Each structure stands twice: as structure tokens, then as C-alpha cells.
Amino acid sequence: MYKPFEEPLCKDCNTHFKTIFRKLSLEQQDFISSRKSCAFYKKGTVIYKEGQRTSGIYCINQGIVKIYKTGVEGKEQIIKFAKCGDVFGYRSILNGEPACTSVKVNEDAVICHVIASDFYAMLKENSEFGIDMLQLACAELGEANSYITDIAQKSVRERLAEILVYLKDEFGVDDDKMIKLNLTREELANLVGTATESVIRLLSEFKNDGLVELKGRRIRLINLDKLNKIGNIY
Amino acid sequence: MYKPFEEPLCKDCNTHFKTIFRKLSLEQQDFISSRKSCAFYKKGTVIYKEGQRTSGIYCINQGIVKIYKTGVEGKEQIIKFAKCGDVFGYRSILNGEPACTSVKVNEDAVICHVIASDFYAMLKENSEFGIDMLQLACAELGEANSYITDIAQKSVRERLAEILVYLKDEFGVDDDKMIKLNLTREELANLVGTATESVIRLLSEFKNDGLVELKGRRIRLINLDKLNKIGNIY
DNA sequence: CGGTCTATTGACCACTCTCAAAACTCGTGG
DNA sequence: CCACGAGTTTTGAGAGTGGTCAATAGACCG
Numbered sequence: 001m002y003k004p005f006e007e008p009l010c011k012d013c014n015t016h017f018k019t020i021f022r023k024l025s026l027e028q029q030d031f032i033s034s035r036k037s038c039a040f041y042k043k044g045t046v047i048y049k050e051g052q053r054t055s056g057i058y059c060i061n062q063g064i065v066k067i068y069k070t071g072v073e074g075k076e077q078i079i080k081f082a083k084c085g086d087v088f089g090y091r092s093i094l095n096g097e098p099a100c101t102s103v104k105v106n107e108d109a110v111i112c113h114v115i116a117s118d119f120y121a122m123l124k125e126n127s128e129f130g131i132d133m134l135q136l137a138c139a140e141l142g143e144a145n146s147y148i149t150d151i152a153q154k155s156v157r158e159r160l161a162e163i164l165v166y167l168k169d170e171f172g173v174d175d176d177k178m179i180k181l182n183l184t185r186e187e188l189a190n191l192v193g194t195a196t197e198s199v200i201r202l203l204s205e206f207k208n209d210g211l212v213e214l215k216g217r218r219i220r221l222i223n224l225d226k227l228n229k230i231g232n233i234y
Numbered sequence: 235m236y237k238p239f240e241e242p243l244c245k246d247c248n249t250h251f252k253t254i255f256r257k258l259s260l261e262q263q264d265f266i267s268s269r270k271s272c273a274f275y276k277k278g279t280v281i282y283k284e285g286q287r288t289s290g291i292y293c294i295n296q297g298i299v300k301i302y303k304t305g306v307e308g309k310e311q312i313i314k315f316a317k318c319g320d321v322f323g324y325r326s327i328l329n330g331e332p333a334c335t336s337v338k339v340n341e342d343a344v345i346c347h348v349i350a351s352d353f354y355a356m357l358k359e360n361s362e363f364g365i366d367m368l369q370l371a372c373a374e375l376g377e378a379n380s381y382i383t384d385i386a387q388k389s390v391r392e393r394l395a396e397i398l399v400y401l402k403d404e405f406g407v408d409d410d411k412m413i414k415l416n417l418t419r420e421e422l423a424n425l426v427g428t429a430t431e432s433v434i435r436l437l438s439e440f441k442n443d444g445l446v447e448l449k450g451r452r453i454r455l456i457n458l459d460k461l462n463k464i465g466n467i468y
Numbered sequence: 469c470g471g472t473c474t475a476t477t478g479a480c481c482a483c484t485c486t487c488a489a490a491a492c493t494c495g496t497g498g
Numbered sequence: 499c500c501a502c503g504a505g506t507t508t509t510g511a512g513a514g515t516g517g518t519c520a521a522t523a524g525a526c527c528g
Contacts, residue, residue, distance in 0.1 A: 069379060071387040072466050079379050091372040094365070100376050123365055130364035131328070131357055137371035138325040142334050144378035145303060145313050151385050152427030153305040156484070185507065193386030195485055200508060216493085216507095232306050390516065419475060429517055434476060450475095450525085 008061045008112065009033045017085040019059060020136060023128040032122070038112045047103040047111070048089070054099050056115040057090045063109025064171075064181065067101050068190065078191040080143075081106060081181065083171065090133065093119060107182065154232065156194045160202050162231030163192055164212065168221055178218040185217075242295045242346065243267045251319040253293060254370060257362040266356070272346045281337040281345070282323070288333050290349040291324045297343025298405075298415065301335050302424065312425040314377075315340060315415065317405065324367065327353060341416065388466065390428045394436050396465030397426055398446065402455055412452040419451075 010029040013019050021029055038061070041047065048054050050070055060082055067088060068078045079101055082088050092099045093116045123130045150159055164179075171181040183191070189199040203219075206212045211227055213220040221227060244263040247253050255263055272295070275281065282288050284304055294316055301322060302312045313335055316322050326333045327350045357364045384393055398413075405415040417425070423433040437453075440446045445461055447454040455461060 069383045071383045072392075075387055077383040077386050079382065091376055094369050094372045095376070097376075100379060120365075123368070124361050127358050127361045127364055130361055130368060131354075134357070134364060134368050134371060135328050137368060137375055138328045141371055141375050141378060142325055142329070142331075144375060144382060145334060148313065148378060148381055148385060148427075149303045149305045149311040151382060152311050153309055158306075184505095193382075196506095197486085197508085198484060201484095204508080418473095430474090431476080431518085432516060435516095438476085 007038050008110065010036075010112075013059075013061060013085070019085050020087050020132055021059075021122075021129070023132050024122060024126060028122060028126060028129075032114055032118065035118050036112045036114045038110060041105045041109045041111060043105050043108050045105045047105065048099050049102045050100060051098050054089055054092050056113050057087055057093055057119050058103075059087045059112045059114065060084050061110040061112060063105065063111070064107040065109060065111075066104045066106045066187070068104070069101050076102075076190045077193065078187065081171070087136070090119070090137075151193050156192060156198050157202055158231050159192050159194070160188075160199060160231075161206075161211075161227045162233055163188075164219065164221060165224065165227050165231060165233060168224075173220070176218070177220045178215070179220070182217055241272050242344065244270075244346075247293075247295060247319070253319050254321050254366055255293070255356075255363070257366050258356060258360060262356060262360060262363075266348055266352060269352050270346045270348045272344060275339045275343045275345060277339050277342050279339045281339065282333050283336045284334060285332050288323055288326050290347050291321055291327055291353050292337075293321045293346045293348065294318050295344040295346060297339065297345070298341040299343060299345075300338045300340045300421070302338070303335050310336075310424045311427065312421065315405070321370070324353070324371075385427050390426060390432050391436055392465050393426050393428070394422075394433060394465075395440075395445075395461045396467055397422075398440075398453065398455060399458065399461050399465060399467060402458075407454070410449075410452070411454045412449070413454070416451055 010019065010021050010024075010033045011026060014022050014029070021032060024032065041063070047058065047065065062084055064081055064083050065088070066078060067080050067082060068076045071077050088103060089099070091097075123133065150162065154162070167181055168179050171179060174180050185199050185203075186196045189196040192199060203212065203214060206227075207214055209226075211221070211223045211230075213222060244253065244255050244258070244267045245260060248256050248263070255266060258266065275297070281292065281299065296318055298315055298317050299322070300312060301314050301316060302310045305311050322337060323333070325331075357367070384396065388396070401415055402413050405413060408414050419433050419437075420430045423430045426433060437446065437448060440461075441448055443460075445455070445457045445464075447456060
């Protein structure tokens with residue numbers, strides 16, 4: 001069950017992929033590296049649940065996590081999938097509130113944890129870091145607002161097409177041109193904001209129209225132009 | 235057309251209602267006050283439109299503005315109504331992108347404008363201010379995520395009930411207990427994310443059930459408990 | 469007193485949800 | 499190595515929410 005891994009250093013992450021800590025001085029990055037804790041998480045592990053108090057922020061070194069809210073009747077609404085280089089959990093730390101989302105590992109992950117006080121210390125010491133965090137929050141806010149508009153105004157068909165294109169851009173494709181994100185039909189439905197059966201029907205419709213190919217959970221986009229058109233992406 | 239008004243000082247606003255500038259030193263507040271520009275805006279004025287480049291951030295001294303996105307077929311999706319003490323327009327400044335929302339005056343307003351470079355100067359000088367901005371952005375992000383879940387999972391009926399309660403809390407009531415926010419039925423629909431006719435039908439249903447009273451655009455909530463129950467507010 | 473904008477009501481129907489059943493996948497243990 | 503069972507995917511049928519279109523009524527303004 002245990003799987004050894006290299007404990008990553010913040011400065012190394014910053015050379016491979018830019019993290020939110022990029023504007024910290026090397027000393028500050030070393031400070032974080034020495035104080036943070038890292039852990040390996042197996043797929044399916046819940047990192048924290050909506051309503052819980054959390055103790056710090058998380059930064060993903062490897063793997064993918066699912067960030068979701070639980071709505072009426074326990075149905076989950078997926079807010080986003082976060083991948084290497086992404087941070088999460090900062091919202092509740094900053095506002096001093098319990099977590100407003102749950103986080104579950106979608107693909108085996110190595111995740112670092114910086115306790116709240118160290119995070120705050122960096123924010124106070126280095127205003128550039130604060131500005132970067134602010135930009136990050138604003139970017140997420142912009143996406144959330146677009147999502148609200150989409151979900152309120154577009155049909156399920158349009159949203160599914162849009163999300164497929166988005167997932168391809170966000171997670172890339174493997175050697176077979178398949179989107180590199182393993183989702184159950186139910187999860188895809190919870191991301192789109194619809195019923196599982198609707199996603200299934202629409203996917204097979206897309207397949208019949210030659211827009212996508214399906215191999216189990218793996219999805220390949222064939223006709224990007226058409227999907228963009230269906231999704232009303234401009 | 236011209237209506238004279240007192241040019242407000244940031245430090246005065248901060249004694250009457252807390253603004254985002256509360257953590258600035260008095261010198262910094264005076265700096266902002268001396269450099270900012272203020273204007274009176276009549277109801278209906280568009281402050282900026284989605285896609286435009288903006289030059290700074292806005293802080294509302296008086297009045298109410300509508301912040302919205304334009305979706306497919308020009309239908310507007312209202313993101314929020316901002317009132318005295320609220321800032322807006324910071325997202326595009328921080329991310330260096332064109333505005334992702336439009337802003338229109340809903341109730342005659344006095345609004346101050348701080349140019350981007352002054353805003354940035356404050357962010358760099360005073361990390362406490364940056365943290366406050368970050369908390370603000372995170373609070374909006376939390377609301378946006380809840381909204382996504384609601385709109386994806388709740389029925390129009392539930393959302394309307396929820397939003398009526400929210401508007402009452404947010405904008406208060408006048409002497410007649412009427413919610414202090416003047417909305418057309420279409421705007422209410424664009425806030426809930428539905429068709430105008432649906433809002434009209436549901437409102438008159440709520441009226442027949444003794445949950446609300448309607449006088450033109452003015453709405454009074456009679457049975458808050460029942461509305462909370464309908465809206466699944468916990 | 470028109471004219472324009474907003475609100476209301478009715479009829480219709482399409483999209484999408486729910487429920488139910490069957491087919492399939494995959495890991496585990498006999 | 500096969501059989502079983504849990505979880506997932508697929509397909510079908512039926513129903514209901516909520517959207518669109520159209521006509522009418524009311525409000526407001528010059």
C-alpha cells in the first residue's frame with residue numbers, strides 16, 4: 001500500500017511548472033519547503049469534506065483531485081478538477097470558514113500541505129505573493145461567473161460539448177489522443193450539471209455524429225470544430 | 235441632468251460603512267481620496283461593458299449597480315447587485331484582461347474610481363490591504379460556487395424562493411416591509427436564471443399561497459419560514 | 469392621447485429528469 | 499479458472515418542469 005516518493009522542493013516545482021509560490025524569494029521557498037508536509041494519496045482518498053475546518057493550503061505536485069460541493073439530496077456538483085501546480089483549500093483559510101467544498105483524489109497524487117500560519121506569514125512578508133494569490137482567485141472567479149452563465153442559459157447538449165473541449169485543453173491527450181482524465185459517466189454528469197443518463201445519451205449521439213470516439217471511459221474528440229460550434233464557444 | 239454631490243472621502247466612508255480600504259493607513263486613505271475621481275451616475279447608465287478595457291477599480295458610495303454577463307442570444311445573466319461599500323471592476327485590472335462583465339446603474343449612484351496604478355501601489359505597499367482584497371475575492375468565489383450548485387440542482391421554484399430571501403437580507407426592507415431593490419420581472423428572471431414568464435407565474439403562485447405580497451415591482455415577504463423551506467435553505 | 473415598455477395569462481411542446489430493467493465490467497474468492 | 503456480486507453503463511418509457519410564442523392588459527412618458 002505504501003509507495004515511497006521523493007519529497008518535492010518548492011523551488012524544483014517552480015522550475016518544472018510554475019506554482020503560486022513562484023514570486024517568493026529562494027529563502028522563502030526554502031522556508032516553505034522545510035516547514036511543509038507532503039503525502040502520497042491513493043485514488044479515492046478524501047482530503048477534506050465540506051463543513052470541516054482545515055489547517056492550511058494544499059499544493060499538488062502530482063496527480064489530480066476533484067473539488068466538489070454536495071447539493072440537495074447529496075448530489076455532487078463538481079466545481080473543478082485540479083492538477084499538478086494547482087493550489088486548493090486557500091478559500092476557507094483566508095475567510096476563516098469551514099471548507100465550502102470537498103476534495104477527493106481522482107488520480108494517485110502527491111500533495112504538499114502548508115499550514116495556515118506559514119501561508120499568512122508569506123502573504124504579509126511578500127506582497128507580490130499576495131498579488132499572485134489575488135490574481136489566482138480572480139481567475140477562478142471569472143471562470144465561475146462564466147460557468148454560472150453557461151449553466152443558466154445553455155442546454156445540456158451545449159454544455160457537454162463545451163466541457164469536453166475544455167477538458168481536452170486542460171488535461172491534454174495521451175498517445176491515443178484520448179483525453180487524459182478518467183471520469184465516470186456520473187462524474188461527467190456532475191460536472192456538466194445534469195443526470196447521468198443524459199450524458200450517456202448525448203455522448204452516444206455525439207459518437208453517432210462522428211464527433212467523438214468512446215473506449216470505456218476514455219474519450220477522444222474527433223471533430224473539434226463541430227463541438228465548438230455545438231458548445232457555442234466563441 | 236447635473237446633480238451636485240459631496241465628493242466623499244475614503245476615511246468618511248470607512249466610518250459610515252466599512253470599505254475594502256479600511257486597512258489602509260490614514261495617509262494612504264488620503265492619498266487615494268486625493269487621487270481618485272468620483273461621479274454621479276443616473277439609473278440606466280452603463281459604467282462599462284463586457285469586453286472593454288477598464289482603467290481602474292470602482293467603489294460605490296451611494297446607489298446600486300447591476301453586474302451581469304451577456305450569454306447566448308444576448309440574454310443577460312445577472313451575477314450580482316452591488317451596493318454602497320462594495321467595490322467592483324478589480325478582476326479585470328488584476329488579470330490584465332478586458333472586463334468579463336457589464337455594469338449598469340440600477341439606482342442613482344455616486345461611485346468613486348481609483349486608477350489601476352494607484353490600486354497596485356496600495357497592494358504593494360500594504361500587504362494587509364492585499365489580504366483583505368484576497369478575502370473579498372474568496373468570499374465572492376464561495377458565493378459563486380454555491381450559486382453554481384444551486385442553479386445546476388435546484389428547480390426554478392426553489393431558486394426563486396431562495397433569491398427572494400437573499401435579496402431581503404442583502405438590501406433590507408423599507409417602511410412598508412418591501413424589499414429595497416427595484417427589479418423588473420425580467421431582471422429577477424435573469425438573476426434566477428429562468429424565463430420572465432416563469433418568474434411571473436411563480437410569484438403569483440407564491441402570492442396565492444400567502445408567501446409574498448406584490449405591489450407592482452415591490453415585493454414583501456410574508457412567510458419567511460415557508461420560503462426558506464421551499465428554497466431548501468439550511 | 470398615442471406609443472413604448474412591462475406585466476400577465478394561456479396554449480403548446482421540447483428538453484431533460486426519473487424510474488426501471490438489462491447488459492456489461494472488473495475484482496475477489498471459492 | 500470460473501462464478502458471483504458490486505458498481506457502472508446503457509437503453510427504454512413516461513412524465514413534468516419550464517421554455518417559447520402570441521395575444522392582451524396595464525403602466526408610464528412625452
